[in-house]
Amino acid sequence: MCCWNIGIVGGGPGGLMTAYQLQKLASVPLRITLLEASGRLGGKILTPQFSTSPVRYEAGAAEFYDYSIFDEDPLKDLIAELGLPIRAMGGPAVVMDNQILANMDDIEAALGPTAAAALLDFDRRAKDQITPLEFYHSDYPEGLHLAPDPRRFDQLLTLVESDDARSYIQNLIHSDLATEPQQTTFTYGLQNYLMNSPAYMHLYGIEGGNQRLVEELAQRIDAEVLLNHPVESIEKQGSSQIRVHSRSGDQPRHDDFDFVVVSLPHNHLGKLAFRGARLQRAIERHLSYYHYPAHYLRITILFDKPFWREAFSDSYWMLDKFGGCCLYDESSREPGSSHGILGWLVGGTAAETMNALTDEELISAALDSLPTFLAHGRKHMVEGRVHRWLSAVNAIPGGIVPRPLDQRHQPEPIEHPQLYLVGDYLFDSTLNGVLDSAEYVAAWLAAQTTDRS
Template sequence: MNSLASAPTISIEKKAATRRVETRSQEPGRQNPKIAIVGGGPGGLMTAYLLQKKAGRALSISVFEAADRLGGKILTPQFKMAPVNYEAGAAEFYDYSPVDEDPLKELIQELGLPITKMGGNGVSLKGHWIGNLDDLEAHLGPGARQQWVRFHQQTRDRMTPLDFYLSGSEESTPSPKVCDSRDSFAECLKSIESGELRHFIKTQIHSDLATEPECTNVEYGLQNYVMNDPAYMQLFGIEGGNERLPQELVRRTRADFRLQHRVHSIEKAESGQFEICYSKDSDKQYEAFDYVVIALPHDALPHVRFEGHRLQAAMQSHYEHYHHPAHYLRLTLLFRSPFWQGKLNDSYCMLDDFGGCCLYDESSRLVEPEFGVLGWLLGGTEAIEYSKLSDSQLFELALNSVPKFLGDARPHFMEGRVHRWLNAVNAIPGGRTSRPIHQRHCPEPVDNRELYVVGDYLYDATLNGVLDSADYVSSGIAAAVHFES
């Protein structure tokens, strides 16, 4: 990935545009604070919605989105051969309400979006179904059962449901056994003697981790382990598709949503405003804003130039601190019917194919599905390696991996889809050491204190985390514009 430091200088074209900006900001009716949100994914849209709610005055909000749609990695497309939805990006929402307040669930309720519970805890190991401890013992032996009980209890002692809930927040005070450990999660798994049990546990969590146990820390590894326990959290989806969340946020937010507007550079001008350089088609344009929110995933940051020594250095340090890329590959297959019905009663299960992947029964989101949809979520090294194969090779491998006890998938297969999400998620969210909350969101608070960053990678790499981040930033800007008014 290119260094953030490799920022060429600004061209003459810019000077002309700067003049245009100055003229525009003197126009009557342009007195409202101008806020640019870069990125129209969940983070950007949540920030815009919350800002409008909290500001207590009119704002002029512009959302710059490089793609031709809003919603980022919440994406619910349809197949070509039948009008059937599937989740191509974020598949589920994490529900922390059994432990404490859950702002994401509250937001979804506030927007009036109906939800469906999701769940699953079965694992298919070489075609053997392990749905409970008795199955585990039958397949791996009584020693493995005892070791599992010990590991599970130790993990619960190290990370309670409240520790898990607070992880990433400033109130977080997890056990030193978790946080002071410089070990990788792979070291932690070595405490399990049985290689077969280790394989089972890795299979259970590999697709959630989106990386390998040696590439993440103990805290994130354990978080991904305990999330299988309903005492820690539960799961749900939005009826009609998860993409209804960004769509509803857009519907309720008064902002200028600019699709196919890619932001290239940001610089604080002498006027004190930030000048944004963006392109629509191939045409570069410049515009000035009072506040800027960078709501981009970590891997998109190097593609934006931050001008000015202090801002450039701060954004470089920010990027390096959070640079722990992780990877997903999602394969989704449409079938003439849900031929496995009655044999898989959960929303998903884990398979030990593809280095450990999650198999979603996408049709379980519907009451009486006419067609069947299965989705494979591969993570980490396998996501990278299998991404190199063609779509049709991947469909073959997916069909071969359907556990025999579910039935013969091949005669029912209609259409497949592949979504490659390399570098799109984070292997050590929050970085190796936790940064204070303001530093996370305002990388250069001296000369560039009106430039904020929103991201899931600042918390836990989930939609809950990106909402926490949007909440913090929208509160900061709302307080500042209120003070100015």
């Protein structure tokens, strides 16, 4: 045999990482074809520019999670391997009732000693519940792990004995959760709270835009890349191949592969037809296990100057608006520039409801949400942009009980062992998670192709 034919469906970070890792690990020749529905690679890593000025902002994934303080950090290693410079990001102050709460003293002064004591108590209990090392290993049932706790996060919040302290916690984590406390688990809620502590995690971005990650990967993969080729259905072909039906404009097309990796987020995977009763049932079971859609809207506004800098110098802070909203100082990614960019990451129910608004209405709502001491800034607005990411992330990534890794990635191993899935929703709904997933499948496939050659 000349080489193994591998099909990868989806040209987001997951598909690109799979191709890249597979190329590195394979010891036999491979012919890789990557089918992407849209006209660009990169999926939810997107660093566009404004139309009035060639100024960049992050419209999708905002930051990378740095776990290198504990042990291996494959994503940070990959970014270094690609030669991309990174910049640390810092936060988060919380703005409540137009007051900036940047530390415990601010909290006590603004919310009172009872709220401050309740917050300290919550913080202690959260840290007792999940240690930094347990946090690091939490996606792997095979490793050091936490006992899954199916209780919903709102049950934990009701134990906080101060309404103000509870609001503070919700404002702090709502954007990261992208859902409401009653729609996620105890464990995921706690993890999203704890990741604000530097003992658990650090944040960074890529200088020149996060999109450089996918651009570098795209340049390095040796694959036939078919843009504007949405995949419509997948089925077994003969005894050992998988047929992928796609479309380019009006033209239907099919390709037969020895192995297929479907690297789509949960919301897109559900739109594909998987033919054959057994495969269809397996995919339905898989989808329902991870069916916890969560939502984002991103509203980004270019201003002629960063009018907030005297009040805030961090990369982001949290607002007590839209159920709790992260406000990124996008312009802090490129120090020295004279413009200012603010990016509102609206999550959860607020994102779902506000999706009914027009772009103009959303931009206006974002400006209205500025604290009173920054309200004068709206006169500095130059241009606003909206990006809608409904159902694009997961409220309980990994499912309520994390599954063994093989089971996550191979939906029907008996009659369709050539079909693999890659996704961030199988881990933690982040880029770290999708890389873990891509690496796992690439290693598995590399072993399969070697064994069978």
